[in-house]
């Protein structure tokens with residue numbers, strides 16, 4: 001197996017941060033710092049910031065994503081945004097199934113699956129998030145939880161469609177806590193996900209499949225995490241709000 005079959009993807013998840021004006025300023029700061037990246041660079045931003053982000057990133061190597069999308073094309077779903085709307089707006093990426101959606105907004109494995117389906121139907125690239133909570137890790141059921149989340153989310157996704165999916169393994173206990181998974185812990189679960197992809201789609205598909213780690217990844221720990229065989233990038237929260245820190249992670253992924 002050859003890790004170089006996979007181009008790393010460093011994606012920022014801004015969560016509920018930045019106004020359109022702040023978005024423009026931060027992306028202008030980031031652009032020159034990540035211009036030489038030898039990895040894909042994505043920034044996922046609040047809906048309200050998408051246009052400002054795409055305008056600021058135009059002509060650069062930074063691609064823009066949303067942080068969620070609904071499964072229906074349109075209809076009576078107050079406060080939601082459909083995958084088709086994102087596509088029509090020119091947004092290429094979308095995060096689906098983030099643990100904060102699962103934890104605070106009633107997202108289930110089945111609604112995650114429905115959103116993935118809609119996003120792929122609309123032609124979006126999906127960053128699918130999976131990960132165990134602390135009590136599940138302590139029980140020793142991380143593998144079962146992450147495998148079930150992955151398999152349900154991908155139900156009905158063809159091998160061809162899989163090319164538009166990447167998975168972010170984000171242990172919930174490591175998100176926003178400053179407590180990072182060790183490189184070995186991150187790699188262990190990313191390898192479990194890759195083995196599942198191999199079982200579902202074959203070894204070639206698994207060898208090409210990008211799996212990110214997320215959870216307190218920062219400019220200090222990124223290099224070691226990204227050096228792991230099965231870790232092909234990062235989904236970065238807090239550190240993606242600071243241009244220099246995000247750029248250092250991009251640099252670490254480009255080596």
Ligand code: 13P
Nearest residue numbers: 013175176215216237238
């Ligand atoms: P932090 O990097 O702030 O821990 O957030 C990780 C995350 O949830 C990215 O989606």
